Amino acid sequence: MGKKVLVLSGSPRKGGNSDLLCDEFAKGAEEAGNDVAKIRVSEKKIGYCSACYYCVKSGGVCAKNDDMAEILQQMIDSDIIVLSSPVYFYSIDAQLKALIDRTVARWTEVKDKEFYYIITCADEEKESQETTLACFRGYADCVEGAKEMGVIYGTGVYEAGEIKGRPEMRQAYEMGLSVK
Numbered sequence: 001m002g003k004k005v006l007v008l009s010g011s012p013r014k015g016g017n018s019d020l021l022c023d024e025f026a027k028g029a030e031e032a033g034n035d036v037a038k039i040r041v042s043e044k045k046i047g048y049c050s051a052c053y054y055c056v057k058s059g060g061v062c063a064k065n066d067d068m069a070e071i072l073q074q075m076i077d078s079d080i081i082v083l084s085s086p087v088y089f090y091s092i093d094a095q096l097k098a099l100i101d102r103t104v105a106r107w108t109e110v111k112d113k114e115f116y117y118i119i120t121c122a123d124e125e126k127e128s129q130e131t132t133l134a135c136f137r138g139y140a141d142c143v144e145g146a147k148e149m150g151v152i153y154g155t156g157v158y159e160a161g162e163i164k165g166r167p168e169m170r171q172a173y174e175m176g177l178s179v180k
């Protein structure tokens with residue numbers, strides 16, 4: 001029996017660099033016999049957390065009725081979560097940040113996950129991705145039983161699709177293939 005893999009692709013660019021790396025990872029993970037779902041976060045309706053704490057009184061139901069309830073359930077049900085974002089001013093993008101903040105409604109139920117991270121940026125230096133990676137790791141620090149399994153660093157890519165033919169594509173595919 002394969003594992004349940006949830007790929008959260010944060011880039012607003014469909015076919016952008018990080019999105020393509022997500023596809024490669026997903027392809028490998030699927031070929032390895034896992035049950036893979038990919039979500040393009042920007043195509044979902046996810047409002048910002050308002051910190052109203054309605055979720056505390058309601059037993060985990062958010063006051064905002066949008067796509068997040070279903071995504072959060074998928075996160076809770078998954079064995080593996082892939083977090084992917086382009087570097088936006090040394091951070092993650094707003095789409096993925098909104099999603100992460102909204103997990104607060106049931107955050108203690110997201111537990112025992114294996115995490116993979118996929119990051120792309122225009123700068124050539126891997127160091128330019130450190131603060132974005134720290135955002136992912138910061139979230140995982142809040143997840144009981146979280147285990148970091150791998151990171152794909154796609155550096156030096158600016159235009160959508162520039163990552164095609166780069167070694168990171170193969171790395172992402174092979175990382176997916178290693179999921180068992």
Ligand SMILES: Cc1cc2nc3c(=O)[nH]c(=O)nc-3n(C[C@H](O)[C@H](O)[C@H](O)COP(=O)(O)O)c2cc1C
Nearest residue numbers: 011016017018086087088089090121122123157158
């Ligand atoms: C709002 C915004 C902020 C960005 N900030 C950075 C940055 O701080 N450092 C960097 O190297 N690239 C930066 N970039 C470039 C993207 O990280 C780069 O184009 C990346 O490959 C985009 O990934 P995607 O194709 O998956 O969307 C920025 C792009 C945008 C749109």
